[in-house]
Amino acid sequence: MIKALGYFIEIIKGSIITTRHFVVNMHFHILKVLGFKTKRKGAVTIQYPEQKREIASRHRSLHRLMKRADGKPRCVVCMLCVTVCPSECIYVEAAEDPDPEIQKYPSIFIIDLSRCCFCGFCVEACPEDALRMDTGKIEFAEYSREDMVYNLEKLIE
Numbered sequence: 001m002i003k004a005l006g007y008f009i010e011i012i013k014g015s016i017i018t019t020r021h022f023v024v025n026m027h028f029h030i031l032k033v034l035g036f037k038t039k040r041k042g043a044v045t046i047q048y049p050e051q052k053r054e055i056a057s058r059h060r061s062l063h064r065l066m067k068r069a070d071g072k073p074r075c076v077v078c079m080l081c082v083t084v085c086p087s088e089c090i091y092v093e094a095a096e097d098p099d100p101e102i103q104k105y106p107s108i109f110i111i112d113l114s115r116c117c118f119c120g121f122c123v124e125a126c127p128e129d130a131l132r133m134d135t136g137k138i139e140f141a142e143y144s145r146e147d148m149v150y151n152l153e154k155l156i157e
């Protein structure tokens with residue numbers, strides 16, 4: 001009986017806190033809609049498809065491969081990104097480049113975004129700065145898993 005009373009009291013306390021937050025936030029939201037400026041910047045809903053929040057400069061978003069001046073990928077197939085990836089979502093195959101300065105280039109470079117945890121280890125491990133996560137694209141939902149697999153052509157775009 002005493003335990004049940006304790007749970008009931010905690011439920012009432014939680015309801016009071018939730019109601020207080022709702023009323024205060026609604027008050028400031030109504031003031032903002034009416035055009036009044038307030039000192040409080042509180043939690044205001046962003047109308048997402050029409051308005052987008054500014055993303056921080058260090059935010060890790062969709063991957064991309066950097067290109068050289070001649071249009072080839074900057075990657076030299078050192079395999080550090082594959083080695084360091086905790087979710088094992090990167091697959092790279094090397095091919096010999098006719099240019100003796102480059103030696104190798106990726107013939108196949110695949111990132112499976114359905115498995116990626118967006119930790120950024122692959123970007124930090126890359127000695128050539130060939131792989132980046134600075135596209136700013138955060139909307140990459142797909143209808144099938146096959147569409148979440150990004151190959152070399154998709155990563156260079």
